Amino acid sequence: MSTPAPKTALLLLNLGSPDELSPAALRRYLREFLSDRRVIEAPRLVWWFVLNGVILPFRPRKLMHAYGNIWTEQGSPIRTISLQQQHALQSELNRRLGDGQVQVELAMTYGNPSITAAFERLEQAGVERVLVLPLFPQYSATTTAACFDAIARALAGRRNIPELRFIRQYHEQPAYIEALANSVREHWQQQGRQGHLMFSFHGLPLSYVEKGDPYPRQCEATVEAVVRQLGLSEQEWTLCYQSRVGIAPWLQPYTDETLIEWAKEGRSGVDVICPGFSADCLETLEEVAITNKELFEEAGGSDYQYIPALNASSAHIQLLADTAVKQLGGWLDP
Ligand SMILES: C=CC1=C(C)c2cc3[nH]c(cc4nc(cc5[nH]c(cc1n2)c(C)c5CCC(=O)O)C(CCC(=O)O)=C4C)c(C)c3C=C
């Protein structure tokens, strides 16, 4: 009889969200998130004054209203949806590989459930091999590499660390492209098709890209593949970047400014999809689906629709399972 393979886990990572809807919880979350050097590259001393003197005293109160618009009884949507993804993926991997072959865990880079707590649970379960899947399809140092650093920090000082594999990106994976294209087609069937399809991605400071972050090239590759599948002409789609913070230039064109410009030009009818967000969150549900719609309509536009993220849809779970299984090669019982 051969010895069974060491126990294996799949660790899903997303960005994180405040624990509760209160200024104190928001401040705690923002402090952790915006203290990460992967996210903010400004000189430390300057940033310390900006964070403690400008951002933390004022932004939590402003964000209370934004989060209040999307908060549910279960809490923040990104956390609820990520938990649904974890459970659905656990069932799918049990079905594909057999019960108990791979334990699926969830953690957030910032806040809870924390990466440290996830590794503690895995250690208690006797897991010796961990495949890490950051739920960011397009690689960026600000997100994917921040996950890597957070894992290293969580394991620092441990005597026994597990064997690790790390998935860097899946922006061009055929199943991802197909899931996005199908979600657009389904939306068109159910809600009607608007004249233009906008792809809106979270932005990045331009200086990060100039220093070598490949993120925008990967966003472009995703969009090119999806529009090819949908058979769209150049005039039927636009790629934009949203959610900029601060006064430095970020990736352009900006989503909000583009929408206002279109509305002023008398162009109406736009479907917006956000392929970089694997779960709906503040930036999609509040910024894109509510605030940007209001901006568009106030500037004279009409017929604006948001296409939900892939979330815990069957197509999404299948593609995440495919991605994981491919990377688990050699780790499982034959
Ligand atoms: C200021 C720097 C920021 C960079 C760089 C950045 C990159 C980046 N972020 C995401 C995904 C998400 N960001 C979210 C919220 C959010 N992002 C920033 C700042 C930067 N993000 C802030 C300050 C916040 C908090 C809200 C706000 O103050 O506006 C979220 C949503 C979390 C939630 O609770 O729902 C996600 C998801 C990506 C993918 C990305 C780079 C590619």
Ligand SMILES: [Fe+2]
């Ligand atoms: Fe962000």
Ligand SMILES: [Fe+2]
């Ligand atoms: Fe935002």
